[in-house]
Amino acid sequence: MDRDTWTPPAAPAARGAGTVGTLYGSRLFLRPEHAAARATVETFLAGDGPVVWEIGFDHGIVLLDAARAHPDVRYLGAEIRRKRVEAVLPNAPPNCLPVRADARALVALIPDERLTHVLVQFPTPALHGHHWLFTPEVRDGWRRALAPGGSVTVQTDVPALVGWVDALFAGWGEGAAPPLGGASSRRARVCARDGLTVWTRSFLRPDAAHSR
Ligand SMILES: C[S@@+](CC[C@H](N)C(=O)[O-])C[C@H]1O[C@@H](n2cnc3c(N)ncnc32)[C@H](O)[C@@H]1O
Structure with missing residues (x-):
């Protein structure tokens, strides 16, 4: 896959309710057999305080480093x-x-307005619509889960991906990056080593008055 010529895949045709292409189905965690996983996430998110959600943490370099640096943030x-x-x-x-x-x-388990940040570093430039994360439906799920003042941060070295997310989050303001610890993800290290351009965007959740 050539990152410079990649373009976002077409969205798959809708098939009833749920997000087409989601691993094991987008309602996986709502099934009775996943009650324990559901309870673990719900307990973790209970109460107040900032919550950062990292999607696609891979080796966990950024996730673990941030958690150690900010014990007051989940x-x-x-x-x-x-x-x-x-x-x-x-x-x-x-x-x-x-x-x-x-x-x-997993987004189904996050209560409304519970997150302060969503972080997606170097999302996979999907070749098939079933694997594509940056759809209006997914964006709206993040928006529901974000608290007022919350933001989505996306980092990428794929030119067409930054254009796509800019269009997807049109109408959102400029947001703040999540509290992190300073470690670089694996892909960020490759980009630094190879001198690749990296774009970082943080989009502020629109408030209700602006979003209708
Ligand atoms: C290109 S890698 C980037 C990993 C890391 N964030 C970095 O910057 O090096 C994308 C990661 O996202 C994960 N991923 C892709 N789609 C996902 C999804 N729908 N939900 C959770 N993780 C996903 C992949 O398994 C992979 O680890």
Whole structure:
């Protein structure tokens, strides 16, 4: 896949309710057999205080570093690759919950206005619409889950991806990046090593008055 010529895939045709393409289905965590996972996430998110949600944490470099640097902030992580999650889990401090999940299913467990930040660093430039994260439906899920003043931060080295997210978040203001610890993700390190241009965008959740 050539990052310079990549273009976003077409959205898959809708099939009833739910997000098409979500690993195990977008309503996975609402099924009775996943009650324990649901309870774990709900307990982690209970109460007040800032919550950062990192999607696609991969090796957990940024997630773990941020959680250690900010013990007063909770860090929820979603990653679809099981082995990555299993490797990160034993190293997670109490304010960090790495979950093996497709973010498009996990969002259902996040109460309205509970998050302060969503972070997506170097999202995969999907080749198929079923794997594509940056759809209006996913954006609206994040917006529902974000508190007033909350933001979505996206970092990428793919030119067409930054154009796409700029258009997707049109009408959102300029947001603040989440509190992090200073470590660079694996892809960020590759970009720095190879001198690649990296774009970082933070989009502020529109308030209700502006969003209708
Ligand atoms: C290109 S990698 C970037 C990893 C890391 N954030 C970095 O900056 O190096 C994208 C990551 O997102 C994960 N991912 C892709 N789609 C996802 C989804 N729907 N939910 C959760 N994780 C996802 C992939 O498994 C992969 O680890």
